Amino acid sequence: MPTPHSISRPAIASRPGRLRAAALASAVAVAVVALTGCAGLEYREDICSSGEYPVIAVGDTGSACVSDGEEPPAGYTRYPEGKVPQQVDDKWDVYWRTHTLDKDGNIIDAPDAG
Template sequence: MYLPRRTSRAAAALRPGRVRIAAAALVSAAAVVALTGCSGFEYTENICGSDEYPVLSVGSTGSSCVSDKEEPPAGSARFPEGKVPKEVDDKWDVYWATHTLDKDGNIIDVPAAG
């Protein structure tokens, strides 16, 4: 009479079907981490370097950075107090995309291109 050998637990754990399921689960977990794992880390880019400040082109939406040791060049002005953009796409960077200063320093809507 032939009695089949018992399969050990270790051998049962390595059955091809279980290996495929475990591999699929690991691949799925890696994909989730790759797609969403870095979403908590937001990259922000400063408008200017550490020894510079931003200036606005009078009458247009252009801007540039000037050394802290210099005054704004002709045709440029400092942003109004409290309305200085610090990072790309922050509240004030977006605001100044549609607004500018006139020659008297008043905030105006950007003139339509024509």
């Protein structure tokens, strides 16, 4: 008949090994995140779908997407060259939240930005 010590001993003996394995797995996970910076997990949403380009509302911060080969609808215009937002929250998407174009194509502060 086993004694109480012989029954509890295997359970106690296996815990340090399990703890070491868990600690090692955690350390590896932390190292992977630290080394990659989660760069592989970042998702950036495009402003427009493939086959479209973004346009901005004249005198406002509104925007739309227009099919390639089509002109912007009334009240909208193309963004200035080199200042076209490509992805949500990129440099130009953020910029155009507080700026717009007037009817002459000049960049101005958005009416509600101030």
